[in-house]
Amino acid sequence: RKEVEQDPGPFNVPEGATVAFNCTYSNSASQSFFWYRQDCRKEPKLLMSVYSSGNEDGRFTAQLNRASQYISLLIRDSKLSDSATYLCVVLTVRAGKLIFGQGTELSVKP
Amino acid sequence: GAVVSQHPSWVICKSGTSVKIECRSLDFQATTMFWYRQFPKQSLMLMATSNEGSKATYEQGVEKDKFLINHASLTLSTLTVTSAHPEDSSFYICSATGGTGVYEQYFGPGTRLTVT
Numbered sequence: 001r002k003e004v005e006q007d008p009g010p011f012n013v014p015e016g017a018t019v020a021f022n023c024t025y026s027n028s029a030s031q032s033f034f035w036y037r038q039d040c041r042k043e044p045k046l047l048m049s050v051y052s053s054g055n056e057d058g059r060f061t062a063q064l065n066r067a068s069q070y071i072s073l074l075i076r077d078s079k080l081s082d083s084a085t086y087l088c089v090v091l092t093v094r095a096g097k098l099i100f101g102q103g104t105e106l107s108v109k110p
Numbered sequence: 111g112a113v114v115s116q117h118p119s120w121v122i123c124k125s126g127t128s129v130k131i132e133c134r135s136l137d138f139q140a141t142t143m144f145w146y147r148q149f150p151k152q153s154l155m156l157m158a159t160s161n162e163g164s165k166a167t168y169e170q171g172v173e174k175d176k177f178l179i180n181h182a183s184l185t186l187s188t189l190t191v192t193s194a195h196p197e198d199s200s201f202y203i204c205s206a207t208g209g210t211g212v213y214e215q216y217f218g219p220g221t222r223l224t225v226t
Contacts (some may be wrong), residue, residue: 008151043203043217044154087154097144098215100154 001026003099006088010105017078021104023071023088030099032091033064035073037084038103044087047073078108113137114206116218123194123225130190131221133204139184140206144215145177148201160187194225 006023013019025033033050048055050062050071061074071088088101113136123129133143142161146154158174160166160181168174178190187206191198201222205215 004153041201041220041222043220045217097156097159099156102151102153 002102003027004088004090004101006086006101006104008102008104010107012107012109013078014109015078015080017108018074018076019078019106020075021073021086021088021106023073023101025069025071025088025090025099027090027092027099028069029094030069030090030092032093033071034089034091034098035060035062035071036087036089036100038087039084044089044100047086075106078106080108080110082106083108112208112216114140114204114216114218116202116204116221118221119219120222121224123223125195125225126193128190128192129194129223130188131202131204131223133187133189133206133218135185135206135208135216138206138208138216140187140208141184142207143181143187144205144207145179145187145189146203146205148203148220154203157189191223194223196225199223199225 004025035047036044037047038044048057050064052064054063059076063072085103085105087103090099115134117132145157148154157172158166158168160179162181162184166179181187203220204218
């Protein structure tokens, strides 16, 4: 079983749609959680950290459920520029490294 | 701030040759640098962690004699792919932290290696 699992997609949605990405992680000792965005042939860029209380940044909302070991990202009012691959990332401090999911590809169409 | 550069951005080499990739932190001192590899449609996989002035720590399954890492200064780490083969063709990305630990990693733009 992979340490971090995501639905690879692709998700094809029209502009203005709301789309949700899910992620599960297997290591209950994981301590920090992030969503990164990666454009084609580019490096990943931090989109937002994820907290148990849930957090929002504009059109983006992230949620963490530690009991279920589940992370989500909600994008409202999708824009063409949101087209990218979204990576769920988990950090276990003891291991001292980030573990990346394989990413979920989003394509927003006009 | 917190800019990480990589050089070259892409390279094509013949099978059996060695390729060196540089990772530089431009405006901060990187106590730790990480090297990742990403195959198409797959996750970033950590290859090794390097701390300035000490030997790199390699992840399980990564051959340390094939992927030589040198972190000689607080702003430069190099990854040398020795005796490259077509299966080494991949996207290699480095990241660096500046003392806040693994929480905050700044990624380089990546190097696309193609071995023919």
